[in-house]
Amino acid sequence: MFKNIITILIIAGCILVIVVFVAPRYKNIMVLRTQSSELQNALSTATQLRAMREQLKKQVDSFSVVQLEQLETLLPAHVDNVKFSTIDIKRLADQNGLILKDVNTIEPETVVNNQDTGTEDPLGRINVEFSLAGPYAGFVNFLSQLERSLRIVDVESIAFSQQPARLGEVTQDRYNFDIIVSTYWLRATD
Numbered sequence: 001m002f003k004n005i006i007t008i009l010i011i012a013g014c015i016l017v018i019v020v021f022v023a024p025r026y027k028n029i030m031v032l033r034t035q036s037s038e039l040q041n042a043l044s045t046a047t048q049l050r051a052m053r054e055q056l057k058k059q060v061d062s063f064s065v066v067q068l069e070q071l072e073t074l075l076p077a078h079v080d081n082v083k084f085s086t087i088d089i090k091r092l093a094d095q096n097g098l099i100l101k102d103v104n105t106i107e108p109e110t111v112v113n114n115q116d117t118g119t120e121d122p123l124g125r126i127n128v129e130f131s132l133a134g135p136y137a138g139f140v141n142f143l144s145q146l147e148r149s150l151r152i153v154d155v156e157s158i159a160f161s162q163q164p165a166r167l168g169e170v171t172q173d174r175y176n177f178d179i180i181v182s183t184y185w186l187r188a189t190d
Contacts, residue, residue, distance in 0.1 A: 073150040088151060089130060089181075096142045098134035098177075105129070106180075124185045127156065132177040133163065139177050146181075156180040 063071070086103055093100040106127035132139060139160075146153060163174040 070150055074152060086128065086130075088149060089128070089146075092142050092145050092149075093132055093134075095145070096134070096138035098132040098138050098142055101131050101133065103128065103130040122186060125182050126185075127180055127182050129178075129180045132179065133174065134177075135173045136175055137173075139175065152184050154182040156182055 060068075089103075090100050106129060132142065143155070146155075157178075157180045159178040160175050163176055
């Protein structure tokens, strides 16, 4: 009978040790295994991203300085492109015998890509409003050159009127052109 009591006490002691000491540590080990697998996945993803970044860096490094400048002109990385757009517009106007006047910017829009998540579009947009004065043929050439320029520009609206005739002057081919264009830049992604 004494042997049976000792056996029951040993079994009860083992169950108590398992319940008190082993079970909580086992649960802790399972949590640590889950965290370990999550960290391994994150490390694997980070390694893939590092390799992709290095590959993209090599591609960028393979571009010539001229090509990089053209990319910056095409899609600048800053909102200060209004100044450059105005310089481009002025240069094109001068080449086509047009007079640039009344350059205004319309505040940049916050373009929301997805209304549900509220995420912003990586492209910023700003409108530039300006007036040109000169001959119609020069204006057509101006638009043609603007279309072929490297900078991405959308013509939003064009309105034109004939300039009033001055006394003793023939103004048969003199027009005022009011134009609104949109230009874009790449928002910084942090």
